[in-house]
Amino acid sequence: MTAQSSPIYDLLVIGGGVNGAGIARDAAGRGLSVLLCEKGDLAEGTSSRSGKLVHGGLRYLEHYEFRLVREALIEREVLLKAAPHIIWPMRFVLPHNPADRPAWLVRLGLFLYDHLGGRQRLPGTRVLDLATTLEGAPIARQYRKAFEYSDCWVDDARLVVLNALDAAAKGAEVAVRTACSAVRREGALWSVELTDAVSGTTRTVQARCLVNTAGPWVNDVIDRVAGLRSNRHVRLVKGSHIVVPKFWEGRQAYLVQNPDKRVIFINPYQNDLALIGTTDIPYDGRPEDVAIDGDEIAYLLKSVNRYFKRQLAASDIVHAFSGVRPLYDDHSANPSAVTRDYIFEIDTGEQGGQAPLLSVFGGKITTFRKLSEHALEKLKPFFPAMGPGWTGKATLPGGDMPEADFDLFLGELHARYRWLPAALAKHYARLYGTRAHALLGDAASTDDLGSAFGPRLYAREAEFLVATEWALTAEDILERRTKHGLYMSEAEKAAFAQWLEGPATTTRKTA
Structure with a gap:
């Protein structure tokens, strides 16, 4: 009716x-x-299947997208202040391979990248000797020099x-x-x-x-x-990513060049994992059916193995995802060059x-x-x-931290809830910012957080997501609102889904 x-x-x-x-x-x-x-x-x-970066788009400079890059670089600073809990600076190491791009071209691009957007909070570019720096330790010996620059990470969902x-x-x-x-x-x-x-x-x-x-x-x-x-x-372009255990020391990310002029990001992910992507494949199917294929996996692995001492195999992959980018169709012949x-x-x-x-x-x-x-x-x-x-x-919800300083807020949160394990305190601070206080309320121990379903997933957090963030299914919580699903077994996920469909949470969903 x-x-x-x-x-x-x-x-x-x-x-x-x-x-x-x-x-x-x-x-x-x-x-x-x-x-x-x-x-x-x-x-x-x-919007949940991106490379999870707030960035200017260094490679867009090669396609003369100067207005877009400038706007994106300015926005990078704006968003960093608006949501310091889900957006934070990251340094990217770009090993130089003269067979792909000459050093002068990379230097010029990075000079423009440093100056187009009125950079204020992020450090500028520097040149690294890979033989003497920590950043060079995982890189294959034939690469002697790298450029390091700044961009930002974001929890896209x-x-x-x-x-x-x-x-x-x-x-x-x-x-x-x-x-x-x-x-x-x-x-x-x-x-x-x-x-x-x-x-x-x-x-x-x-x-x-x-x-x-x-x-x-x-x-x-x-x-x-x-x-x-x-x-x-719109022109649909498929972008796929793989997730593997992190295989280097340090918080830096890497950006590697390919002979086809594409670049691949290798980024720290969830502390102990690495996110590798992305591909650019024309896509004609239904957007909801998009999935990574064997050729994309081989392409990403080959890109990484070309630069790193540690050689990855398909057996190292712990997770993968694909998304469809709805790019404005400017009739470019090359999917990577589409605006x-x-x-x-x-x-x-x-x-x-x-x-x-x-x-x-x-x-x-x-x-x-x-x-x-x-x-x-x-x-x-x-x-x-x-x-x-x-x-x-304006700040986004949870981003109203003093001086937009995440570490300062994390310290304050841990001081108030001294019983919270450090990793759990950081998890709540990262996902919810100052809203973590509303989640934790008067909890005085982990027992007050309710049933545990995974390494850091407690009932109180799930109930908070159902009550305040429109979460309905286990997938909503495990894959988008959080990334708990990466650390849970299939049995743990099934148990959580069964609990979520129980009478108590059903009442909260429909209240």
Whole structure:
């Protein structure tokens, strides 16, 4: 049975990835009424399957994407201040291989990288002698020199969740597992049918504007759902990553060059693992079916083994994942050269003057906040009373630490909860920042955290995620809200899933 809903929203945002959550947050903070709907879980698609970096995109300089790189480098500093718990600096070591790129070209690129974006908090580039430095210890002996530069790490899925949390705190409605199943223009309004994937029920709402941030499905929303046509399209490119045990000492990451001019990142991951990627493969299948294949695994292993003494094999892989990047189709012949920039399209009907549909093509995690600002600027003519941009100096939930200093906050958290094991205290601080106090509350021992399901997963954390972060399934918690699943056996995961479906947590989910 279909029930009618009375509110008229200013914006209905379709798609709960980083761009959708970012636009919903920005718009709600400007005083617009917002509904964000996501057909699955927040960040379930592209936004949780990235290389997990906030970076300028060093290799984009070779494709003359100077505006994009500059914007991304500026945003790198903004985001580092906004969420120091989930974003932190990382040094990248780039062993020089003259067969791939000449030293002068690498130096020029790094000089531009250091100076294009007004770098303030991150150290600049330096040259390393691999024979005498710790960073050179794991590198094969034929490589004698390296360049070291700065970028930042990000927990991508949590970045999406934090934007959604902030949007909700500012009045937005966040509806996960809610598909936009049909839309119809009715003059100055959109009539939108929303289907709850859990209950199967539908409701109809109205909105003054639709914002299409469906990522890989952006054209599907335009064509099938809205019954419109666009001259712009996304080009799907598959990016795959593998995870292996970390095989070097130190906190530095590595960036290696390939003869095909692609680069591969080898980054520390979850303290004792390494994340290796990514590939760039044209993809024509359904985005939800994307998966790594044998050729990609071989490509990544070969890339690493070309530079490191430790030779990796497929048997070293403990986890792998693939994502589909919805890049704006600029008709480039080389998938690696397809622009990572973003494009907007506004449809106001054949005669104009009707309810607008704003569609977003492309984009990257690093520039999501600026993309959101630009999207709201595009919509300013339709909402002249909306407030000004505000996110440039605002923190994300949990990021309101003194001087944006994570180590200082971690010390304070451990001082307050002295009984917390150091690794667990760091886990809570990293994922939740200052919100860790709300999670821990008056707990006085690990017994107060409830049942233990894995090395650092207790019932209290799972209950917190269900109650405050729209988590519903074991996968939501183990793979996206946290990375506990990397350290749990299949039996432990099954036991946790069974507990999560129990009556107590079911009540909390529906409360």
